[in-house]
Amino acid sequence: MIEDKNQQRTPLSEYGEFGLIDHLTKNLKLNQQTTVKGIGDDAAVLDFKNKQVVVTTDMMVEGVHFDLSYVPLKHLGYKAVVVNISDVCAMNAKATQITVSIAVSNRFPVEALEELYAGIETAAKAYNVDVVGGDTTSSTKGLLISITAIGEVDAEKVVYRNQAKPKDLLVVSGDLGGAYMGLQVLEREKEVFKVNPQNQPDLSPYTYLIERQLKPEARKDIVELLEKLEVKPTSMIDISDGLSSEIIHLSSQSKVGCVLYENKIPIDPALISTCEEFDVDSTTVALNGGEDYELLFTISQDDFPKIKGNPNLTVIGYMEEEKEGLHLITRAETKIPIKAQGWKNFNG
Amino acid sequence: MIEDKNQQRTPLSEYGEFGLIDHLTKNLKLNQQTTVKGIGDDAAVLDFKNKQVVVTTDMMVEGVHFDLSYVPLKHLGYKAVVVNISDVCAMNAKATQITVSIAVSNRFPVEALEELYAGIETAAKAYNVDVVGGDTTSSTKGLLISITAIGEVDAEKVVYRNQAKPKDLLVVSGDLGGAYMGLQVLEREKEVFKVNPQNQPDLSPYTYLIERQLKPEARKDIVELLEKLEVKPTSMIDISDGLSSEIIHLSSQSKVGCVLYENKIPIDPALISTCEEFDVDSTTVALNGGEDYELLFTISQDDFPKIKGNPNLTVIGYMEEEKEGLHLITRAETKIPIKAQGWKNFNG
Known part of the structure; x- marks a missing residue:
């Protein structure tokens, strides 16, 4: 190719x-x-x-x-x-x-x-x-x-995974799921290429997603932004294995529960259209896709005014007492448990 | 096996x-x-x-x-x-x-x-x-x-490779060539095993050499010894690719020449007997064998009294002006240039 x-x-x-x-x-x-x-x-x-x-x-x-x-x-x-x-x-x-x-x-x-x-x-x-x-x-x-x-x-200033507290807000940078769908596009084109090597595919609708997969960026800018805003997260992790998996890490290490709102998960329009084309659910992709390398962190509610309205940051939920468990509130307002389905390289 | x-x-x-x-x-x-x-x-x-x-x-x-x-x-x-x-x-x-x-x-x-x-x-x-x-x-x-x-x-206290000076003494810890000959013994036994899997070889004459190959040690003790003796080497390197190769590294980075005496190179008796058995020259093995993980270093002549007679350390030569080049003085007192023949994993 x-x-x-x-x-x-x-x-x-x-x-x-x-x-x-x-x-x-x-x-x-x-x-x-x-x-x-x-x-x-x-x-x-x-x-x-x-x-x-x-x-x-x-x-x-x-x-x-x-x-x-x-x-x-x-x-x-x-x-x-x-x-x-x-x-x-x-x-x-x-x-x-x-x-x-x-x-x-x-x-x-x-x-x-x-x-x-x-x-x-x-x-x-x-x-x-x-x-x-x-x-x-x-x-x-x-x-x-x-x-x-x-x-x-x-x-x-070190931020660990294990210091999130109940009532802390759960915040994510950027948007999610793009890297995974970029991979799906590339895999599909590879199959097409095998059948017809002369085919010149038009990948322009997928530019953003493919770039998320092939050339991800580390959110150094977010670390600098948080410093400027004088916000020290209570816990932080990067999203390499999918939002679900990382929420589980933060919550289990901090011994807290979590509520995540489906309608708050930041998703790029290109992801939505490509998910429709591939007939997959964009929330599932955002939850389990991985490789986005966005930062997922928790902040004290007191710090909310400092980050409010910042286009790089989205509050997607909050932490709870451990006994409450981990839940996703869907767009239909049903409450379902969060389970990890991150990449398992040893499976199969 | x-x-x-x-x-x-x-x-x-x-x-x-x-x-x-x-x-x-x-x-x-x-x-x-x-x-x-x-x-x-x-x-x-x-x-x-x-x-x-x-x-x-x-x-x-x-x-x-x-x-x-x-x-x-x-x-x-x-x-x-x-x-x-x-x-x-x-x-x-x-x-x-x-x-x-x-x-x-x-x-x-x-x-x-x-x-x-x-x-x-x-x-x-x-x-x-x-x-x-x-x-x-x-x-x-x-x-x-x-x-x-x-x-x-x-x-x-950091010791680099590039601070050796003309007239400094060249010192090595332990003995050399053992790891390489241990590997030759293991390779030979592997071939024997392929032909006759029932064969139970007696490897006891090679215990020391095989241990040098399979379970080498880092000379942390030498670093501690030098500190105790209040000797700070002028340059130091570990011997992973063979004595010749490491001498060339120290000399070229320090921009000095070197004289190495064949009869000073520390060799274990087990190496000599095994080299005879394999019909290889023990000096060649010590110079080019590699994987001994001994320390090779240079010290100021002023520090010689501090290390003199220590059974873990052997003075094997001295550094010269760069223009004099790198030479080995053989047992027969001929002077031959030192060339690297270290392991080249990409060759072949």
């Missing part, structure tokens, strides 16, 4: 391991004050002074988390960075460094890794993080990316 | 992704004062006060870095931790936390991952590091482990 048969193909074996890492990382610049030493020694050296440090790691595997028949390598590199930075944002912290490890089979030419690294570099610039380390090695099959992100935060 | 046909086999699909991580990490305890929050949130939270932080990451891939036909999973878990801690030691730092990411195909039962984690846990205890995060996901083929290690160090 995206393969260019005339592209240059330099075999990985032209570089040794060190040569390849040098080649791929030679353009990377260090911008973070906290980076004392980046790539080139046994370890990177960082200095956070009196700040606390957050660390998170995520792995993406070809054939499990992405399909290179429709995911451009540059986008993949970008997304692999973003999903980690999103976790840093969910701690109310500022991402500062990443390390990047890649395992890759000989079927990939050096040019493919250059594309991947171009995406990593673009994300690193966009989010102002330094690439301070990593490992590039061969694999027997496919491509795998493991990224560790590091961030800094004042001790008193 | 090590497979037990009667072992219990619980399919990975019995657990969801979160369930599996919970199951595997439920026994892990946090012991580090610097760990504020471990597994269970979007990211771990650490607090290093006024110390600097070192970060390093390493990936091990089945079929490239290890062969499960003779590497027990528990040893593999242990080694995956050790190789990262070794990098932290090479910065003259103290390892404090690790994150562990694992990609695994459905061919592995839960019990196999339990074994792997048992090894990780054993290493974490032995080196007093907390497992504070990670990711467990499925792969389309084989097993892959990516570990990031974090450590702390006083800013003035």
